[in-house]
Amino acid sequence: MTQKDPALKKRANLRDVAKAAGVSVATVSRVLNEPGVVKKDTLERVQKAIAELRFVPSAAARAINSGRTRFVGALIPTLDNAIFARFLAALERRLSEDGLSLIVATTESDLDVEAKKAKGLVDIGAEGLIVTGATHGAEFYDLIERTMIPAIITSYFDDTNPLPTIGYDNKAAAQLALQHLIDLGHRRIAVVHGPVHNNDRTLARLSGLHSVHKNRELTTVETEISLRGGAEAAAKIVSNSNKPDAILCLSDVVALGVLFGLQSKGLRVPDEVSLMGLDDLPSSAVAVPSLTTVHLPVSRMGERSASALARWISTQKRPEAEKLEARLIKRNSTIRNTVFNT
Template identity: 70%
Template sequence: MRKAPEPKKRANLRDVAKAAGVSVATVSRVLNEPKVVKKDTLEKVQAAIADLKFVPSAAARAINSGRTRFVGALVPTLDNAIFARFLAALERKLSDHQLSLIVATTEASLDIEAEKAQSLLDIGAEGLIITGATHNPTLIDLIERTMLPTIITSFFDPKNPLPTIGYDNAAAAQLGLQHLVELGHRNIAVVHGPVHDNDRTRARLAGITTFPFAGKLSTFETEISHQGGVDVAQHLGGLSAKPEAILCLSDVVALGVLLGLQAQNISVPDQISMVGVDDLPISSVTVPPLTSVHLPVSQMGERAADALANWIETNQTPKSEELGTRLIVRNSTKRF
């Protein structure tokens, strides 16, 4: 009976070093700091890696270098396209710094966020990206005790103890309201997501309520979903005195409102003007295309990646950075 061939042994660091005629330390430098290795040596080691089909072990690399080379990002959900755009830019830019990204969702719960931050730290996260300025004291204590490089996004506050890279949420909401006021609207409904544990929504509402406006302003809270928008649209459509315009503090909700109004044969913008906040890609192709306040989420992802990577490498805390917002006028608004 023929003896079954023994499975091929997976190549290790020593095998690569022997094949390339260099030390194990040199192979380690090629894997972790290729820029400091001479070109001819780099090419020999890379050729040996290819010939042996060597796949570096992340665990072994971490032991040898003291680096895991990954960071964690905590976001409320992946269902909202705005977070998907942010994370795509963040991961793309982190890869330029030879850093990987692990994403965890928090379900908009501060307790879950703190638990998942601890889990990321337990497996070796070298830094964190977190959303908004409001967090569980447990998370803040964790960051302070471990001195973990942590950047806040989607919010700008230069007075925050942690660096913030984001936008002025109050000013963004005011851009949408100002546009409607300039078009002559005086009865405006504001539709927003839950305010509990969401400082971005609270900041946008604060911007709305402090804006100098002599007309009627009504606010409606709903879940941040298309269905949440549809539900509000059904309520507004049943009013005897309908609003002249609707400002939605999220494009996700705005799309639901738009569909809900159309289901009731209420024309946008002929009967009601509409403005959103986010400027999601789909907002430019709705019928009619949605006027929206553009939030620079891709730019925010890139800036956050650069700032966190430099902080990890140099141990120098970055400064907070405000990114500008702008109004994108489309066909969902009309002079009253």
């Protein structure tokens, strides 16, 4: 009672192991970190003690010395869109291979929330950050600059950005989609997209469309990125007197919603209107009709981002930007338009 009560034994620490093995704490630390320099005989004795006491080195104590906390933070707009969930899943998988944990923070696409959560992550010792898009608040950039924390921008490619970007060329991806519809003979095209406020991905996609559209009719509808948002956009488009012969949605979730919206209004896809998405969710291949779309390699993006961040952290060398190729996936929701064909 006076000194220690062995009954309420806490987690064993280095000293306990050292005492049990009859060595100094330095030796135990060496067994943990550079077992090569310890004599085989001693090594085994210490390892036995470690196993018997079920010793696990305290991550906090390690962090205090090495400055390495072994976790990174990901700031993503939402988990409600499958595209981010898929990205995160790949990210987490790859990071855990490198012995890094992932702390998830959602921003609801609010720059202030993002800055606040980014600061929180840095304060608790995140070794790196994964962020979505290149549009962030001054506070955020200030934080990155001050702390010089490795931060990678994803979902967005721009090799002139001061931070490394790993993503696709959103502009090109949108153009790929629009070009396909044009190639099919569509002229009156409605575009449905998510909120543009502070969203550079959507903005880039839209700008791509405008530079392709030339003299064509291109009406745009902004809606929430969700099935419901898509369905509502569809209702709006159908109620319009001047119906389009194709609808291009700048994300698959929205396209699926539009599909449902059109179905509920009795419009057949693709016979009466062609429909195209952009993302290529697993769902899109299964929908009826299956959705023509542009494949964005989100899982690959997760893996590449994780690798790049892990390497950045360990080597201190800022990685290069990486462009991931988007590619057209032709399926059954688009059909040739014969009316306007010459």
